[in-house]
Amino acid sequence: MGRVARRLRQHGGAPGQAHPSPRPADEERPVRPSAVRRPARRVGGDRERPAVAQGVVQHAGGCRIHVGRGTPVYITAHARFTRDLAADGAARGEGDDGVAAAMAAYMEELWARCEDADLSVIAPLDEGRMAALIRNGYDPDHAIWDTDLPQAHAFPRNVDVRDGAFVATRAAGSTQSWFHATAAVVSWPTTPVGPDSLSPLLIGMPDVIRTVAITQALEPNDKAVERMLAEDTNNQAELHRDRQRGKNVDPRDLIAASATGSRGMALASSGAAGCAVVGYITISTRSAAELEKVKRTTSSRARNAHLRIEWLDLEHARAFATTLPFAGGLK
Template sequence: MNSRRSRTEPPAPGPGEPPGPDGGVPGTAVPGAASDAAGTRGGRRPEAELVREGPPPGVGHLLRYETRVLGQPLAVLVHPERGTATTVVELTPESGELLADVPRQGPRDAAGPAAAATLRLLLDRLSGAGSPFTRLQILISSRPPGRTSRVHLVAALPLTRAVVAAGRAAGERGTRDRSGDGLALIAGRATLDLGRQLADCGLSIRGFLDNAALTGLIRSRYDPGHGQWADAGVPPWPTEVDATHHRRLRTTSAAGAGGRAVSWYHATAWVKAWPSTADGLDLSAPLRLPRLPLPRTSALVLALAPDEVPTAAGYLSVSARTPVELQQFRVDLRRLLPAESPLQLEWTDREHHLAFAHTLPLATGLATAPPTVQDGHF
């Protein structure tokens, strides 16, 4: 599979922005991607970039496992080349409002966690508690017309030698994949600890995502019109990805019950400048972006380190049925967020196929240091 390189330089990372999927920023070329010259055939460029099998560009190879937390199945995705294991939990809509620091009617309870910014409180606790997770990703997705909103928290566990060794020790002899299953068990325990930290901050978990639910969540990102967000009977990836247009990305889903494939058009922007508060950067600002009448997902990627201020990257992906609808959203958002606004967005033109992967619930933007293990070790 060939990926098309950009004709422009990728944007420089914002202050403290985590690296992109290849250790750079959104817009970094996919490893092994062919150059523009190599992508032409007989002097003509292919009209579309097709992905018949496997994940779309920028996602990389994945290994799927499953463990149990509080009696519930929990999916664990291992990204060998990223050096991370990823789990996902869904939070209640009320928890999403707390994380976004949405003002509520009436006075706040000074004794409750809402008296301080909940997101900042959570980050302080995780950074100071020695959490094994080093990156978090908060996804807030909404779908009109009913403006259904879902909030997910993605956590990335680095595959250090110590974590891999603990996974091998925890795996049961005689299982299909002792090392991988043991690693899933370690990730499950860490996710349970994360749940306790969330509860201490007044945040409620709606559920742990198993493989079927995670598949449905991925599907809902590139096919927002999909009826169910958790359906084990659908494939996790689009059947076609067209990344040739510089202002948008087109994805085509597998044919549904009606036997007709559906295409959506997407565009992704990244936070170029952040507003400030008395306590530093307003990290929750991307989660409070205006809700226009199109499906969209706000993604906040956060790096955690003991006794350090989190670094951050923010993204906004919007989906539309037609290119005209998508362009109108960009115009309307520019009107609502003038150039002098403290929160500045920049569209990732010519790089939407890579930036879109950052807002998938796969933590691809959560890459840690170069991995210390290979696929064959699981």
């Protein structure tokens, strides 16, 4: 199915929703945007077909899951429009109806896997719910259960990108802007961590409006080894450049470079498929001054979670989309 993203939002969730604590797998260095934030809605015991984004390149379906109490969790499935998807869609129907039926089948399989992982599926996101969720991403004042808004109002009316330290957005019918900043996870834990490793970010900032998105894609062994070689080449080149400049080498960079090589050896010896993983964090505040304070808090919490993050200054307008329910951010 391509890419599956977890979206966790601290603000605007319905009571009784919570997050799981995702455990990072093999990592991929996030792509800077210039170089490159729902299972069945139960109606009379039946399930509606999930909404499918209409486009010539990619399709997505989303679902909401229940894992306890706290923040809501969303899972998005992303599939590129390939020959295989087109053939599967053609076998199920004509045009977009066939593709929608194929995506619905993929989502059913995804929901079954969620249930196997003890994640209770609540409802798929139809067009109204998806529009409300997207709007809540840049306008937290809008409740995610308020689905009575036109599709045209799902996206910002005004976007201000003049300041490279943040992006300001204003929704239709609103007179106030929200300020957002996005950070990429550039280094995952290099040692085994527990299932609550991300708790400092997920539940350690109760007064901060933020979205944590983790996007992953399975890939064949050959491609995974090729990606590892590219990462290892970049790591070694950076270390060599630092030595030539007389700069002290960060021990964490040495550990990360060693972990990349070890992962490559494990992939090559086992022949198993690889998994590319990227993570992004978006925070939202009412003012630029408050945003700077929250950025420092978020960086501190990320260190407590054994993550290294990098704020994507000058690129926040593009990076912001990586935490919307589009399962983006991978090459």
